[in-house]
Amino acid sequence: MRACGRAGVPVYNAGSDRTTIGRSRWFRPVPGADVSESASPDRVAEVLRALPFDRSVLFPCSDRWALTLAALPSEIIARHTPVTAPLPVVQTLVDKEAFAHAAAAHGVPAPRLLEPQQLPDISDGDLPHFFIKPRDSQMFSDRFGVKAFTPMDRARTQEMLGQLAAERIEVVLQELIPGPPTDHVFLDGYVDRRSTIRACLARRRLRMHPQPFGNSTLSVTIPMREAAAARESLERLFAGLGFVGLFDAEFAFDARDGLFKIVEVNGRPWWQLALAGGSGLDVCGMAYHDALGEPFTVPSEYRIGRTWVHPVPDLSAWWDGVKRGDRTGGFPARAWFTGPNTVCSWDDPWPVLDELGRLARITFRKVRSGRVEPDRRRAG
Numbered sequence: 270m271r272a273c274g275r276a277g278v279p280v281y282n283a284g285s286d287r288t289t290i291g292r293s294r295w296f297r298p299v300p301g302a303d304v305s306e307s308a309s310p311d312r313v314a315e316v317l318r319a320l321p322f323d324r325s326v327l328f329p330c331s332d333r334w335a336l337t338l339a340a341l342p343s344e345i346i347a348r349h350t351p352v353t354a355p356l357p358v359v360q361t362l363v364d365k366e367a368f369a370h371a372a373a374a375h376g377v378p379a380p381r382l383l384e385p386q387q388l389p390d391i392s393d394g395d396l397p398h399f400f401i402k403p404r405d406s407q408m409f410s411d412r413f414g415v416k417a418f419t420p421m422d423r424a425r426t427q428e429m430l431g432q433l434a435a436e437r438i439e440v441v442l443q444e445l446i447p448g449p450p451t452d453h454v455f456l457d458g459y460v461d462r463r464s465t466i467r468a469c470l471a472r473r474r475l476r477m478h479p480q481p482f483g484n485s486t487l488s489v490t491i492p493m494r495e496a497a498a499a500r501e502s503l504e505r506l507f508a509g510l511g512f513v514g515l516f517d518a519e520f521a522f523d524a525r526d527g528l529f530k531i532v533e534v535n536g537r538p539w540w541q542l543a544l545a546g547g548s549g550l551d552v553c554g555m556a557y558h559d560a561l562g563e564p565f566t567v568p569s570e571y572r573i574g575r576t577w578v579h580p581v582p583d584l585s586a587w588w589d590g591v592k593r594g595d596r597t598g599g600f601p602a603r604a605w606f607t608g609p610n611t612v613c614s615w616d617d618p619w620p621v622l623d624e625l626g627r628l629a630r631i632t633f634r635k636v637r638s639g640r641v642e643p644d645r646r647r648a649g
């Protein structure tokens with residue numbers, strides 16, 4: 270929203286959750302209708318037909334939106350063009366089991382993945398090195414508030430898998446690549462409608478919260494040569510799938526065999542999107558002009574050493590690291606005013622005030638319920 274707004278592009282926002290985003294200077298609801306991410310493609314098409322303008326470019330900001338927009342009728346897509354890959358490609362990226370099979374089919378190194386019925390194939394010694402991963406990450410996160418489950422012992426893992434099956438929640442068992450957060454590198458960019466990678470930057474995760482299944486809270490751009498093998502794998506995967514659109518691909522470096530192993534690809538805007546623009550790659554502008562059939566230019570290089578931070582979660586990540594003796598990334602405040610971040614912006618200040626108010630209310634409720642320990646209260 271900010272990337273388009275700063276470029277002078279009128280932005281309209283769909284979705285029922287307007288927490289924080291609704292305070293932005295560029296926020297506008299979709300004119301004449303309110304449509305949520307749970308709406309069907311037919312309902313979204315109905316809203317788009319009634320818009321008071323003939324053309325628009327649609328940016329899906331969640332997996333559900335990506336699936337919905339990719340499934341729109343062709344007569345709608347001709348006027349209101351989504352920045353998505355074709356529907357079968359989006360389905361492959363969203364379904365973690367299908368994604369693992371696609372990586373294997375195109376010769377892309379990836380963590381080992383097993384189906385629940387293959388639990389007996391995992392030895393007791395290897396079991397702690399696997400985790401229970403949902404096939405649909407967004408649905409799982411909405412249901413449980415976490416990204417994955419860590420197996421404890423075999424009996425408890427079997428019980429957990431049975432409970433998930435009873436709720437018809439599909440999961441897989443995936444190998445956890447050992448190593449610190451800094452072993453994860455990400456490739457972010459844009460593939461145009463002729464299937465050419467027009468922009469790509471590499472960034473390294475410095476901190477995450479919570480570990481080991483949280484989100485990055487601090488990242489820094491690095492030279493592409495440090496992720497050259499990962500980029501080769503990604504190019505091979507994209508060529509095989511026929512991918513187009515915005516992308517954020519995560520790789521874990523496996524020191525055991527020296528390979529970058531692909532973890533997932535988000536074919537939509539991602540948390541750290543502002544880092545691309547802050548590094549000189551306006552990927553949203555590229556996607557916008559490409560969707561309209563307009564030419565656009567791409568810088569020959571991006572800025573190295575630019576940081577991105579998600580301020581409040583990064584405080585927790587930093588404090589957890591300090592307790593372990595790990596001070597990677599330095600004190601969080603160093604990154605607050607030196608680069609892009611998720612919430613704070615000098616030209617769009619109101620969302621951060623709303624976010625601080627929300628966090629204050631959450632902390633107050635936890636304190637009243639006795640769920641916040643004294644030392645954690647002071648750190649907050």
